[in-house]
Amino acid sequence: xxxxxxxxxxxxxxxxxxxxxxxxxxxxxxxxxxxxxxxxxxxxxxxxxxxxxxxxxxxxxxxxxxxxxxxxxxxxxxxxxxxxxxxxxxxxxxxxxxxxxxxxxxxxxxxxxxxxxxxxxxxxxxxxxxxxxxxxxxxxxxxxxxxxxxxxxxxxxxxxxxxxxxxxxxxxxxxxxxxxxxxxxxxxxxxxxxxxxxxxxxxxxxxxxxxxxxxxxxxxxxxxxxxxxxxxxxxxxxxxxxxxxxxxxxxxxxxxxxxxxxxxxxxxxxxxxxxxxxxxxxxxxxxxxxxxxxxxxxxxxxxxxxxxxxxxxxxxxxxxxxxxxxxxxxxxxxxxxxxxxxxxxxxxxxxxxxxxx
Amino acid sequence: xxxxxxxxxxxxxxxxxxxxxxxxxxxxxxxxxxxxxxxxxxxxxxxxxxxxxxxxxxxxxxxxxxxxxxxxxxxxxxxxxxxxxxxxxxxxxxxxxxxxxxxxxxxxxxxxxxxxxxxxxxxxxxxxxxxxxxxxxxxxxxxxxxxxxxxxxxxxxxxxxxxxxxxxxxxxxxxxxxxxxxxxxxxxxxxxxxxxxxxxxxxxxxxxxxxxxxxxxxxxxxxxxxxxxxxxxxxxxx
Numbered sequence: 193x194x195x196x197x198x199x200x201x202x203x204x205x206x207x208x209x210x211x212x213x214x215x216x217x218x219x220x221x222x223x224x225x226x227x228x229x230x231x232x233x234x235x236x237x238x239x240x241x242x243x244x245x246x247x248x249x250x251x252x253x254x255x256x257x258x259x260x261x262x263x264x265x266x267x268x269x270x271x272x273x274x275x276x277x278x279x280x281x282x283x284x285x286x287x288x289x290x291x292x293x294x295x296x297x298x299x300x301x302x303x304x305x306x307x308x309x310x311x312x313x314x315x316x317x318x319x320x321x322x323x324x325x326x327x328x329x330x331x332x333x334x335x336x337x338x339x340x341x342x343x344x345x346x347x348x349x350x351x352x353x354x355x356x357x358x359x360x361x362x363x364x365x366x367x368x369x370x371x372x373x374x375x376x377x378x379x380x381x382x383x384x385x386x387x388x389x390x391x392x393x394x395x396x397x398x399x400x401x402x403x404x405x406x407x408x409x410x411x412x413x414x415x416x417x418x419x420x421x422x423x424x425x426x427x428x429x430x431x432x433x434x435x436x437x438x439x440x441x442x443x444x445x446x447x448x449x450x451x452x453x454x455x456x457x458x459x460x461x462x463x464x465x466x467x468x469x470x471x472x473x474x475x476x477x478x479x480x481x482x483x484x485x486x487x488x489x490x491x492x493x494x495x496x497x498x499x500x501x502x503x504x505x506x507x508x509x510x511x512x513x514x515x516x517x518x519x520x521x522x523x524x525x526x527x528x529x530x531x532x533x534x535x536x537x538x539x540x541x542x543x544x545x546x547x548x549x
Numbered sequence: 550x551x552x553x554x555x556x557x558x559x560x561x562x563x564x565x566x567x568x569x570x571x572x573x574x575x576x577x578x579x580x581x582x583x584x585x586x587x588x589x590x591x592x593x594x595x596x597x598x599x600x601x602x603x604x605x606x607x608x609x610x611x612x613x614x615x616x617x618x619x620x621x622x623x624x625x626x627x628x629x630x631x632x633x634x635x636x637x638x639x640x641x642x643x644x645x646x647x648x649x650x651x652x653x654x655x656x657x658x659x660x661x662x663x664x665x666x667x668x669x670x671x672x673x674x675x676x677x678x679x680x681x682x683x684x685x686x687x688x689x690x691x692x693x694x695x696x697x698x699x700x701x702x703x704x705x706x707x708x709x710x711x712x713x714x715x716x717x718x719x720x721x722x723x724x725x726x727x728x729x730x731x732x733x734x735x736x737x738x739x740x741x742x743x744x745x746x747x748x749x750x751x752x753x754x755x756x757x758x759x760x761x762x763x764x765x766x767x768x769x770x771x772x773x774x775x776x777x778x779x780x781x782x783x784x785x786x787x
Contacts, residue, residue, distance in 0.1 A: 235575070237579070238574070238575050238576075238579065239571045239574050239575055240574070241574055241577050241578075241579050241580050241581075242579050242580070242581050243579045243581040243583070246583060511568060511571060511572070512564075512568070514571055515564070515567040515568050515570070515571040516564065516567060531556075531557060
């Protein structure tokens with residue numbers, strides 16, 4: 193584990209913890225946000241037969257760097273009717289909430305921020321903090337658009353947590369563990385051991401699970417999409433109705449923190465889907481490190497595969513965003529309560545019956 | 550119940566159709582034209598910035614009169630008889646110094662109405678459309694080729710010439726008046742002899758004086774021409 197490595201290196205437990213906890217931020221989330229923002233703009237542009245950013249660097253690859261430099265220079269505006277303590281606390285809380293989720297995500301077999309047994313439950317619980325931050329931002333901005341956006345966001349995130357948890361419960365029932373690290377380890381080997389294809393082993397139940405796993409995957413993908421407020425579930429930030437939702441009043445680096453949190457969240461939910469259904473950090477075709485007897489190569493390969501799968505689902509999110517129109521509030525609630533929750537329940541019951549058999 | 554599953558099916562199928570469409574468009578070449586680097590070819594008869602070819606301008610003021618927004622301002626001064634302004638490319642003789650030719654391009658409405666009346670086709674629309682300025686004054690284009698001193702000089706020259714001409718005229722008029730007076734005297738003497746021709750004579754006299762005036766004018770212009778020609782010859786020889 194990476195913690196032991198840093199402990200041996202520095203000889204101090206505190207330093208090892210600090211370095212270990214800052215690692216995902218600096219080697220993953222910030223570079224990911226840089227790439228993802230550009231990717232989003234490029235993907236959206238090419239889907240609409242445009243070119244997207246082209247002028248900063250080759251084909252605009254330095255566009256996000258330029259944007260961040262601009263955001264740093266911007267004035268940090270706090271309007272006089274704002275509730276200052278809450279207004280300043282909200283972006284920190286939102287970012288902290290989405291960053292804490294990374295603690296329980298296993299990037300490789302060698303690195304996991306906190307190897308807790310209730311990893312997936314911890315992630316779902318800590319995501320609730322984001323709701324508090326969003327509500328805080330919406331209320332403290334003292335603006336009707338931000339408040340409406342925050343209320344919608346809270347309603348949406350809370351209702352979509354139910355199908356997410358039901359699907360997670362299904363998986364916990366099959367595997368008997370809530371630790372994402374153990375879940376990933378279980379799906380080692382090749383891609384036919386992944387949960388989307390019924391999990392490890394070669395028994396009758398594995399094949400019985402497959403259709404229900406696919407249904408479960410679709411449900412959790414849709415509901416996590418709604419949890420990170422992305423189109424078609426972007427009613428909290430609906431640009432055409434609410435300016436830009438709960439972060440309308442924010443500028444400069446505070447706005448950048450919301451932005452960073454959004455992209456961190458996008459990857460976090462993709463990572464959850466990957467860890468639950470697509471083998472986590474496991475390679476689909478075996479490791480080069482095993483064939484060449486280079487044990488140090490394996491974690492790097494695992495990191496590559498995890499990032500690859502995660503980014504793939506992030507790209508699918510973008511693809512959906514630039515395909516579908518925004519749902520109405522009633523449609524949003526209908527999708528959740530009339531379709532996703534009953535189906536997830538039936539799925540849970542059937543999978544439960546199969547496991548009993 | 551069947552409606553419920555139909556809804557699910559239609560949701561999944563329509564989403565997948567939409568995703569297929571967007572995925573296809575991911576590989577369609579972009580229609581963007583990267584403007585400052587790449588420019589669209591303009592149509593053949595596009596109307597953009599006016600251009601004025603001062604070499605061919607005869608200062609006829611027709612473009613200024615055709616302009617519906619009065620964005621062209623022209624002032625001209627007649628050339629002196631001893632000045633040769635050359636000819637335009639289609640063979641018209643220039644007779645006027647153009648001391649002011651301003652086009653306020655900020656006012657211009659790109660109607661092209663000034664282009665058609667021009668007898669020498671020296672004002673026309675070009676394909677230049679990037680001419681924004683930070684100061685509005687810079688949008689008043691001065692096409693007159695004369696330097697500011699020359700402009701003043703031409704005006705002064707012409708005024709001098711006019712004054713001389715007026716003096717000549719006055720002298721000629723005085724001479725004519727003196728002649729007339731003499732004739733009148735002679736008439737008064739002849740009056741007693743031939744009273745029948747009384748009504749006809751004044752008319753002929755009037756025509757005579759007119760023809761005299763025109764003759765003097767012709768003399769001055771022709772003499773001017775005669776004077777300029779040798780000068781030109783000298784220039785050539787030099």
